[in-house]
Amino acid sequence: MQQYVFSRTLRENLDNIELISTDPVAVVKDLKQQQGKDIWLCDGGDLATTLFSEIDELILKVNPLLLGAGIPLFAGTFKQTILEFTTSKIYNNGFMLLHYQVKH
Ligand SMILES: NC(=O)c1ccc[n+]([C@@H]2O[C@H](COP(=O)([O-])OP(=O)(O)OC[C@H]3O[C@@H](n4cnc5c(N)ncnc54)[C@H](OP(=O)(O)O)[C@@H]3O)[C@@H](O)[C@H]2O)c1
Numbered sequence: 001m002q003q004y005v006f007s008r009t010l011r012e013n014l015d016n017i018e019l020i021s022t023d024p025v026a027v028v029k030d031l032k033q034q035q036g037k038d039i040w041l042c043d044g045g046d047l048a049t050t051l052f053s054e055i056d057e058l059i060l061k062v063n064p065l066l067l068g069a070g071i072p073l074f075a076g077t078f079k080q081t082i083l084e085f086t087t088s089k090i091y092n093n094g095f096m097l098l099h100y101q102v103k104h
Contacts, residue, residue, distance in 0.1 A: 002036075006047055028054045045075035052078060055102050057086075064094035 003017045083100035090096050
């Protein structure tokens, strides 16, 4: 699997990982035009908000734990968006995976 790391500060090159410091939206738009399977965005709130227009599916992992405080799913404010539930899986330990299509 080809891996990309988006960063405005990192400079070192890592084995088998492409470091990208240019506009994430342009890069993902370009990746979508290339041959290959789906793109998995794994990150926190800032990058997810920047790339929100390119996110087609949201997979939420729900853990049976109340943290009390933490990093929000998306940073800042952005437009209200309808999600269409598609599938879910509940594990015996109470962990849930919820899949939604994003209706932009
Ligand atoms: N959602 C998931 O699937 C998932 C999976 C694993 C972990 N996590 C959680 O995500 C958390 C990280 O959240 P976070 O809110 O710190 O992540 P974040 O705000 O999205 O930022 C992570 C890093 O991405 C880079 N970045 C952000 N926006 C960018 C942009 N527009 N262009 C280029 N680079 C950009 C920044 O690196 P630079 O500062 O170097 O620019 C930043 O330090 C962790 O606590 C982890 O537990 C989430």
